[in-house]
Amino acid sequence: MSRISFGKTAVIGVGLLGASVALALRESGLCGMIHGYGRSEDNLRRAKERGIIDEYRLSAREACADADLVLLSTPVGVFKSMAEEIKEYLKEGALVTDVGSIKGKMVSALEELFSGRARYIGSHPIAGSDTSGIDEARADLFRAARCIVTPTERSDSSALESIVSLWETLGARVEIMDACRHDAIYGAVSHLPHLVAYALVNTIGTAGEDYIEYAGQGFRDTTRIAMSSPELWRDVSLHNRENLLRLMDLFGDALDTLRRRLEENDAAGLESEFSKARALRKKIEER
């Protein structure tokens, strides 16, 4: 792991992930000043009071000025407009990364937008989930967490090295992956489960007004991620639309298989589908 350091870091979007990166950066001694930008001055003021950021700016351009490292940690839906807004104001050769759950075409788009000015490398630290906001931020949020880093053929190799070092210093296990493969995989293991959890909760709402009162631990676990930010998951879903539509079809097929077995009173067939799922699910526990 090479030792890296940044004179100034700009955190664009001071929520759970942005604030946690700031806290972790500070704890690691990796960087000097941290400037934050966000939509809510109130939130920025609290972040400053708590020592998460040193200063805040109400303009993203000002927050980015002279920054060696720029972290995009707004909702993914505004990444592109934010990139357009700050590009000309970035320090020549600045490192830019993000913490978005979407990579794929977003990575190519951001790379293109920053090209000729800053060096962008996409990141996706797998941390956070159903909590949000700076109150939940922790310096150790990324410790032992997986972080997918998605360089392209055009990526600057020293920029890639720095970004990998950054996440490793913050405690993450970095994995290099093609950006489109990232979206296919996380569409399946993360985005689809969110849609399923949201749909399952809405089903209970339709099935019976007071049914939710009888929800036990199984239902709580199964639908915990339905408490995640609607705004965030709206953006993620729309950006991974094609994968998700295909995955929803696959999920529909899996459900139909169960439905048919049930309709036909096919006990052996039902048990065999359940057993197949159980065996695959248990693999996660064994690793």
Added chain:
Amino acid sequence: MSRISFGKTAVIGVGLLGASVALALRESGLCGMIHGYGRSEDNLRRAKERGIIDEYRLSAREACADADLVLLSTPVGVFKSMAEEIKEYLKEGALVTDVGSIKGKMVSALEELFSGRARYIGSHPIAGSDTSGIDEARADLFRAARCIVTPTERSDSSALESIVSLWETLGARVEIMDACRHDAIYGAVSHLPHLVAYALVNTIGTAGEDYIEYAGQGFRDTTRIAMSSPELWRDVSLHNRENLLRLMDLFGDALDTLRRRLEENDAAGLESEFSKARALRKKIEER
């Protein structure tokens, strides 16, 4: 809470729930001897060695002889045949209850089968879920757990009182409910989520061979119940078939709504569905 006691208890099916009831009964001092019956002598021998049961019998009829309380804790699929097998061998007026996740028609059927001999009252303690077997059994499994008790118009009122007392002594919060309403509610908040979790895991298996390796905390939680016993959930699903088919249709509708919003790039519509689900799901946390 009236004080009750049983001379001898027969636990028919010594798995997680049967063994936990046995341990809790013993701890409460509610009963004298506990005899166990099950399919596996090896399991029964271990249950005896661990002091979960006093004796075991390889015939359900023998285990039930002279029992004041008989607990049906086999998979629900064999409740009826078991009732037929033991009925004539029960002590006159013995109390019989079960721990099955299915009530509805099952309760009427068992009531009918035992009528004229024993006094049956249906119970469903909401505990257990994805674990099984006597290794996971605990005397406090029912502490603060909900227990649905489903008397009918024909139920013996002192039998009902005893069964309620039994569960309350074991620490459960008893709720009296109509057996059919029980199946509609638990079909929605428990059985449907199991089918959904099984289907979701199978979808990941189809989507990509190594995708499961990238499953994070969200996926783990959402699919934890897919590790539940396939045999148990096969039986539960088949016994609650009509409710489940209807609920799977409702769930299909909820999924279709999301799919359409996604297809149409309807950001506001998607966010509104997510927000509705989130608000309902949060109600569980607030109670």
